[in-house]
Amino acid sequence: MEKRILVTGGSGYVGSVLVPYLAARGWPVRVLETMEFGNPIAGTPNVEFIQGDIRNRQDVEAALEGCAYVVHLAGIVTDELAAMNPILAVQTNCEAMVGLCLLARAQGIARFIYASSASVYGASEQPCTEATPPAPMSIYAETKLEGEHILKAHLCPGFVGGSLRSATCSGPAPRMRLDTIVNVFCKQAYFDKRITVFDGRQWRSNIHVRDVARAYEVLLRAPKFLVDGLAFNVTAGNHTALEIARMVAGIIPAEIVVDREKVDNRHYKMDATTIRKALGFEPRWSIQDAIVANLAWFEAGMVPNPSDSIYYNTQRMAARMKEGV
Numbered sequence: 001m002e003k004r005i006l007v008t009g010g011s012g013y014v015g016s017v018l019v020p021y022l023a024a025r026g027w028p029v030r031v032l033e034t035m036e037f038g039n040p041i042a043g044t045p046n047v048e049f050i051q052g053d054i055r056n057r058q059d060v061e062a063a064l065e066g067c068a069y070v071v072h073l074a075g076i077v078t079d080e081l082a083a084m085n086p087i088l089a090v091q092t093n094c095e096a097m098v099g100l101c102l103l104a105r106a107q108g109i110a111r112f113i114y115a116s117s118a119s120v121y122g123a124s125e126q127p128c129t130e131a132t133p134p135a136p137m138s139i140y141a142e143t144k145l146e147g148e149h150i151l152k153a154h155l156c157p158g159f160v161g162g163s164l165r166s167a168t169c170s171g172p173a174p175r176m177r178l179d180t181i182v183n184v185f186c187k188q189a190y191f192d193k194r195i196t197v198f199d200g201r202q203w204r205s206n207i208h209v210r211d212v213a214r215a216y217e218v219l220l221r222a223p224k225f226l227v228d229g230l231a232f233n234v235t236a237g238n239h240t241a242l243e244i245a246r247m248v249a250g251i252i253p254a255e256i257v258v259d260r261e262k263v264d265n266r267h268y269k270m271d272a273t274t275i276r277k278a279l280g281f282e283p284r285w286s287i288q289d290a291i292v293a294n295l296a297w298f299e300a301g302m303v304p305n306p307s308d309s310i311y312y313n314t315q316r317m318a319a320r321m322k323e324g325v
Contacts, residue, residue, distance in 0.1 A: 003110075004028040005220070006067040008054055008100070009074030011039045014115070014166075016174035018071065018213040023047050025217070032063035032074070037310055040174035054096045057103070064107045071216055072100065073115045075147075078179070079266070080314045082140035093143035094150065101154040101161075112151060112161040113219045116231060118205055118270055120145040120165060127238065127271040130165070130231055137265065152229055162219050162227035166212050167205035167235035167270055171290035172297035178311040182206055182287060185245050186294040189254035191306045198262035200242030205270040207236040208285035208293075218281045226278055236283040238269040244287065251291045 002025075010019045010031030023029050023046040030048045033039070039049060052059030054074045064070070075093045076082050082089035097114075104112055121128040122135035136142045151161045170182035178187045181204055188195045215234045219227055239247070241264070245256050275281045285293075297303065309315035 002027040003068035004030055004066055005069045005071060006030050006032060006063055007071045007073060008032045008063075009072075011035065011037070011041055011049075011175055012073060013173050013175050013177045014169060014209060014212055015073050016041050017209050018073070018216055019047055020044050020174075021210075021213040022217060030063060030067060032059065037175055054100055055091060057099060060100055060103050061107075064103055064109065067107075068110050069220055070100075070104055070109050070112045071115070071220070072097070072112065075115070076143070077140070078313055079119065079138040079140045082138065082143065084314065086139045089139055089143050094146050097147045097150045101151060105154055105156065105159045108158075110158065110160060111220060111224075111227075112159065113216060114147055114151050114161065114163045116148050116163040116165045117141065117144040118165055118167050118233070118235070118268065119266070120148075121268050121270075123265060123267040124269065125267075127269040128233070129271045130233055130274050148231055155229055160224045160228045162229070163231040164212075164215055164219060165231050165233045165270075166215075167207040167233075169209040169212055170206050170287060171208045171210060171285070171293050172302065173209050176297070176303060176311055177313065178303070178306060179313060181241065181244060182248070182290055183294060185248040186252060186291055186298070187303075187306050189248050189252035190295065190298045192254070194255045194257060195245045195249060197241050197245045197256060197258045198264050199260060200240060200245070200258045202241050202264050202267040203238055203269050204241055204244060205235040205238045205268065206244070206287050206290075207234055207283060208287075208290045211236060211283040211285055214284070215275065215281055218275075218279050222279050232275040232279070233270045233272045234275055234281070234283075235270040235272045236286060239287070247288060248291050251288065252295050
């Protein structure tokens with residue numbers, strides 16, 4: 001039997017795909033999660049759930065006990081969400097990361113894989129490799145990059161760590177999100193019959209959420225010297241926002257409306273040569289595959305109310321702030 005993995009944020013969008021994937025492949029998994037959006041993967045065989053907060057030392061200590069590996073997904077994600085509450089973003093993405101690294105090292109965790117983000121690159125006309133100097137343009141991107149630095153500062157013999165700089169995830173998941181570019185265009189096409197694109201010329205890098213789950217396991221299994229202290233890009237390809245809208249409309253028929261007045265400064269491409277050459281990782285699913293899977297998800301009634309805030313991180317955060325939580 002494989003050694004137990006702690007997945008923080010394990011019932012979120014990526015986690016709700018990653019956790020069942022790892023469990024099905026024989027890894028005992030423990031999830032530490034606030035359950036802010038409920039727990040759509042409750043009852044998954046070979047998985048234990050602990051409701052807690054990564055900012056709470058007691059919760060983290062309890063979750064780490066008996067584990068050998070950590071995949072750290074938990075955090076305040078997306079530019080918009082972090083901008084709504086910068087203090088919480090720093091507390092969760094940076095300060096809690098320090099405590100988690102210290103406790104993980106003290107409790108003998110052998111490998112720590114951190115969920116970074118393509119957002120660390122900011123805006124770039126050329127495809128970004130891991131050697132491209134980061135240029136974060138938002139508080140979210142700054143905190144994700146700082147998380148990488150925090151992890152590297154705590155690495156030592158016996159405590160191996162690496163980071164995954166993921167492109168924007170797409171495709172269905174038990175904890176579905178409809179606020180990532182491919183998914184939101186799919187939602188608009190299916191439910192509204194109209195895709196609204198802001199500007200459209202900006203480049204985006206995307207990947208199927210199932211491929212991201214595979215990438216995390218690759219980093220868990222890879223030889224230590226190939227992972228330790230390094231960051232890896234992972235993407236299935238680069239397209240402009242308008243190209244993505246056209247891909248969606250080609251599968252889910254819809255009108256495309258381009259609003260040139262609204263400009264999105266986030267503009268980047270990614271190069272994933274390193275993870276392919278060093279670790280042998282290749283994506284299995286295309287962006288078109290994610291669109292087809294989203295369509296099947298919608299047709300199966302898996303999104304009964306596409307306006308529900310459970311599918312939108314920013315809406316849920318706005319509601320929490322209004323409630324004073």
